[in-house]
Amino acid sequence: GAGVSQSPSNKVTEKGKDVELRCDPISGHTALYWYRQSLGQGLEFLIYFQGNSAPDKSGLPSDRFSAERTGGSVSTLTIQRTQQEDSAVYLCASSLAASGGGETQYFGPGTRLLVL
Amino acid sequence: EDQVTQSPEALRLQEGESSSLNCSYTVSGLRGLFWYRQDPGKGPEFLFTLYSAGEEKEKERLKATLTKKESFLHITAPKPEDSATYLCAVQASGDKIIFGKGTRLHILP
Numbered sequence: 001g002a003g004v005s006q007s008p009s010n011k012v013t014e015k016g017k018d019v020e021l022r023c024d025p026i027s028g029h030t031a032l033y034w035y036r037q038s039l040g041q042g043l044e045f046l047i048y049f050q051g052n053s054a055p056d057k058s059g060l061p062s063d064r065f066s067a068e069r070t071g072g073s074v075s076t077l078t079i080q081r082t083q084q085e086d087s088a089v090y091l092c093a094s095s096l097a098a099s100g101g102g103e104t105q106y107f108g109p110g111t112r113l114l115v116l
Numbered sequence: 117e118d119q120v121t122q123s124p125e126a127l128r129l130q131e132g133e134s135s136s137l138n139c140s141y142t143v144s145g146l147r148g149l150f151w152y153r154q155d156p157g158k159g160p161e162f163l164f165t166l167y168s169a170g171e172e173k174e175k176e177r178l179k180a181t182l183t184k185k186e187s188f189l190h191i192t193a194p195k196p197e198d199s200a201t202y203l204c205a206v207q208a209s210g211d212k213i214i215f216g217k218g219t220r221l222h223i224l225p
Contacts, residue, residue, distance in 0.1 A: 035215075
């Protein structure tokens, strides 16, 4: 496809369960970003990848959150032992490169996570 | 600390009533300022990137401008389909991008 895709589009889970969110970036984009958007809040940076490595993990809210990227393409964000405060929209974005300054990020439609 | 503040939080306009949205920023070493539009239930859609003070960009009824401290998104003669949340983001030194909380724009027919 031409754009960033994310799956699932919606996820309802029970507190304490693990969830995996997937992001397929635009083909050829080397940089990939994960954000969290809570109701009425701005986008909260979580982590970004340059290729398969993650130079900046500073936004991950706790050690229950982890992310990986394989083959310079697909990325998964895993939340272990989910809590109700993890409920949010998780957005993925990709860009041609992270360094060099001002590369435009293109966003996917997001995964809406609800933890009961 | 790098910071992005958008104002107003919400804005209601009559169709055809022009106005401006503000994005104030304090960052060390601006590398780019971005404007996005976000419709309910969707991811942000890219509008503009500005790189240096004095730069301006236009697209249909929207024009974005940049100074050393703030950016404005001017909307001229808006239509109801321009209703959305408009997000501003900045990229400072490093690769992290910081987003403001957005301005919810509602255009009344």
